[in-house]
Amino acid sequence: DVLGADVALTDLPLRDDLRGRSPYGAPQLDVPVRLNTNENPYPPPPELVAEVAESVRAVAESLHRYPDRDAVALREDLAAYLSGATGVTVSHRNVWAANGSNEVLQQVLQAFGGPGRSALGFEPSYSMHPILSAGTRTEWLPAPRRADFSLDGPQAASIVAERRPDVVFVTSPNNPTGQAVSLQDLRSVLDAAPGIVVVDEAYVEFCDEPSAVGLIDEYPAKLIVSRTMSKAFAFAGGRLGYLAAAPAMIDALLLVRLPYHLSALTQAAARAALRHAKATLGSVQALVDERNRVVEALRGMGFSPVRSDANFVLFGRFEDAHAAWRRYLDAGVLIRDVGIAGHLRVTIGTPEENDAFLAAGKALVDAAS
Ligand code: PMP
Numbered sequence: 001d002v003l004g005a006d007v008a009l010t011d012l013p014l015r016d017d018l019r020g021r022s023p024y025g026a027p028q029l030d031v032p033v034r035l036n037t038n039e040n041p042y043p044p045p046p047e048l049v050a051e052v053a054e055s056v057r058a059v060a061e062s063l064h065r066y067p068d069r070d071a072v073a074l075r076e077d078l079a080a081y082l083s084g085a086t087g088v089t090v091s092h093r094n095v096w097a098a099n100g101s102n103e104v105l106q107q108v109l110q111a112f113g114g115p116g117r118s119a120l121g122f123e124p125s126y127s128m129h130p131i132l133s134a135g136t137r138t139e140w141l142p143a144p145r146r147a148d149f150s151l152d153g154p155q156a157a158s159i160v161a162e163r164r165p166d167v168v169f170v171t172s173p174n175n176p177t178g179q180a181v182s183l184q185d186l187r188s189v190l191d192a193a194p195g196i197v198v199v200d201e202a203y204v205e206f207c208d209e210p211s212a213v214g215l216i217d218e219y220p221a222k223l224i225v226s227r228t229m230s231k232a233f234a235f236a237g238g239r240l241g242y243l244a245a246a247p248a249m250i251d252a253l254l255l256v257r258l259p260y261h262l263s264a265l266t267q268a269a270a271r272a273a274l275r276h277a278k279a280t281l282g283s284v285q286a287l288v289d290e291r292n293r294v295v296e297a298l299r300g301m302g303f304s305p306v307r308s309d310a311n312f313v314l315f316g317r318f319e320d321a322h323a324a325w326r327r328y329l330d331a332g333v334l335i336r337d338v339g340i341a342g343h344l345r346v347t348i349g350t351p352e353e354n355d356a357f358l359a360a361g362k363a364l365v366d367a368a369s
Pocket residue numbers: 037038099100101102103126171174175200202203227228229230236239240241
């Protein structure tokens with residue numbers, strides 16, 4: 001018997017606006033091939049593991065003290081990485097970090113959203129944007145994409161001009177559909193936006209479009225570029241997300257962040273991982289090549305993959321996507337039913353994992369014919 005288990009969620013005095021909602025819930029199942037949460041399939045190399053362990057051991061000696069509340073050393077390392085990756089000189093005063101980009105985005109909504117305010121996103125997109133909006137009582141305004149799931153820049157700009165949201169989310173490359181957004185389209189949205197524009201670049205390392213970081217100087221009072229170490233950096237378990245923006249944006253986030261939100265262990269581990277960025281990011285090209293192989297193979301089998309600039313592919317069409325998802329799972333391959341009719345999303349894994357995924361798809365096609 002579990003203490004208090006006779007009380008149900010519906011018995012609690014929960015906020016009315018949270019009643020009946022579902023939590024974020026990608027299934028965490030123990031199956032041989034897990035291609036459902038867009039992680040890097042390659043574990044960290046032994047040198048990185050050793051350096052993380054040594055860094056954590058060193059900070060363990062001062063765990064009786066709170067960590068650096070402003071994570072300055074880590075932000076300096078992230079700024080150096082961003083400068084190198086984008087060619088734009090980024091200072092640590094342009095960078096903020098938190099426990100995953102989810103926390104970064106939540107802080108942005110705490111500061112710039114909230115009751116009486118709104119956030120707009122182009123759906124389908126990352127499901128946490130509306131969930132974080134709900135949690136911060138920011139009204140969610142869904143806006144459309146083209147039928148092929150790409151963003152129509154001029155249409156996006158006119159919707160933003162009309163709805164005047166306090167926060168706009170543009171995910172580039174977009175999750176779960178895969179396409180990146182051009183700087184020209186981003187400029188259209190930024191020019192139209194009355195408030196903040198968050199460009200969510202969780203998958204940017206996998207794409208060829210330039211980063212929106214290059215636009216910060218043009219739009220310092222509007223633009224926030226969020227990033228993560230969870231994908232290309234192979235550090236999802238470390239929980240480290242960050243953003244780049246004008247220093248004043250970071251002053252705003254300091255008003256809502258919890259004191260000491262980033263543990264000394266996280267800061268030390270992330271800095272150690274960043275010292276091995278080159279090796280970790282070495283897997284990016286291999287994953288892009290595998291993505292292109294998977295897209296071709298899917299097409300060859302009669303599926304319709306959506307063009308992807310990321311480390312995952314949305315593909316269809318299925319009569320019943322959820323039933324198809326189950327059949328992949330029965331074959332030991334966990335992919336994602338993202339709730340788009342007729343489609344499923346697969347994360348690009350190792351060549352062996354991708355082969356297992358393609359074989360399961362082939363079996364599905366053969367069974368149907
Ligand atoms: N943004 C997008 C578009 C994502 O897909 C994800 C992860 N699924 C995140 C942000 C959050 O990732 P994390 O909190 O691990 O940085």
